[in-house]
Amino acid sequence: MRIGELAERAGTSTRTLRYYETQGLVRPERSANGYRVYDEAELRVVHEIRALLAVGFGLDDIRPFVACLRAGHSSGDVCPDSVAVLRRKLAEVDAYLDRLGAVRRQLHDQLTQAIAYREETCFRKRGLPR
Amino acid sequence: MRIGELAERAGTSTRTLRYYETQGLVRPERSANGYRVYDEAELRVVHEIRALLAVGFGLDDIRPFVACLRAGHSSGDVCPDSVAVLRRKLAEVDAYLDRLGAVRRQLHDQLTQAIAYREETCFRKRGLPR
DNA sequence: CTAGACCTTGTCGCCGGTGTCAAGGCAACG
DNA sequence: CGTTGCCTTGACACCGGCGACAAGGTCTAG
Numbered sequence: 001m002r003i004g005e006l007a008e009r010a011g012t013s014t015r016t017l018r019y020y021e022t023q024g025l026v027r028p029e030r031s032a033n034g035y036r037v038y039d040e041a042e043l044r045v046v047h048e049i050r051a052l053l054a055v056g057f058g059l060d061d062i063r064p065f066v067a068c069l070r071a072g073h074s075s076g077d078v079c080p081d082s083v084a085v086l087r088r089k090l091a092e093v094d095a096y097l098d099r100l101g102a103v104r105r106q107l108h109d110q111l112t113q114a115i116a117y118r119e120e121t122c123f124r125k126r127g128l129p130r
Numbered sequence: 131m132r133i134g135e136l137a138e139r140a141g142t143s144t145r146t147l148r149y150y151e152t153q154g155l156v157r158p159e160r161s162a163n164g165y166r167v168y169d170e171a172e173l174r175v176v177h178e179i180r181a182l183l184a185v186g187f188g189l190d191d192i193r194p195f196v197a198c199l200r201a202g203h204s205s206g207d208v209c210p211d212s213v214a215v216l217r218r219k220l221a222e223v224d225a226y227l228d229r230l231g232a233v234r235r236q237l238h239d240q241l242t243q244a245i246a247y248r249e250e251t252c253f254r255k256r257g258l259p260r
Numbered sequence: 261c262t263a264g265a266c267c268t269t270g271t272c273g274c275c276g277g278t279g280t281c282a283a284g285g286c287a288a289c290g
Numbered sequence: 291c292g293t294t295g296c297c298t299t300g301a302c303a304c305c306g307g308c309g310a311c312a313a314g315g316t317c318t319a320g
Contacts, residue, residue: 077244114207
């Protein structure tokens, strides 16, 4: 399988596949004419990469998962390094959820007060009772 | 007040203040020698900018708040445009919270299963009963 | 007069994952 | 033989909010 076919089957672009290669995530053979040649297993790898990217991982974080697949495991998640990354990411997400919750509260308060102020001003302008 | 003093008082850098100026957020006068001269009100403006940036706003989102302050209001939140941005941002944060919650769940599941698999493998390897 | 602290504008770099274009090789079909 | 389509490497662009540096002007104290 050459790069164009892999790109299409994986739902991405050739540019992206070449980039993954520079990052050490995908390792094609080369045919005599210099074309990249991928075996079926690489399709799996690319799917794993895309799935993890979609969840918010960076390419660096993904490396252990790819290594795990390449080591013959049926899931990229089960190797120690992958588990470590999963733990770390889960902690990061939890922390971010906390921060975002705080932000949400602040925004909500700000909005509530701004609206209250505007309504009060409106009442005063019209000389209406509260 | 010149740029260095404002930067120090606002807890930021001169580079940053000049950048805000290019973005139309801060408007210094110029003294005869070409130096930027800020009045006290600008300190307030810069504080508002920094506070909103810290919450996750972009400079574009912040513009209405600055305009609101500059229009004489004691808070940047109370003008219609600001309220609109607050509403939009709150919605964005809510959406992001949802997505992040889903991601958290997925990570948690992945982690749980990976660990379960590792333990099972461990048991099998040692020929122990479950 | 000079050193030093401040100011000016202009430019490049970063980060991450891609899009996009350029210039050129290789293969297959007519 | 030429066209078409796929492949190659290389390089610029993007987005946002700055950091950092260069080359030069200005003001003040000694």
